[in-house]
């Protein structure tokens with residue numbers, strides 16, 4: 747059994763923190779991999795973005811939420827490259 751917390755495989759957000767309860771697949775079923783901010787109707791909301799672009803965007807969001815930039819950068823740069831979307 748998989749015991750670790752399920753996080754969005756695009757941005758790293760815990761899916762249980764997603765107010766939309768997960769992205770949606772093309773057939774409108776819920777995605778168990780991506781959050782509602784990243785994935786809608788079977789495609790990425792920010793299709794075409796690069797890993798580096800996503801890292802910078804995530805850092806900005808974390809800083810807005812009150813995290814110091816150095817800490818945000820460290821976390822985001824550790825997590826994002828391991829996610830399925832960016833492999």
Ligand SMILES: [Zn+2]
Pocket residue numbers: 754755756757758759780781782783784785
């Ligand atoms: Zn996401």
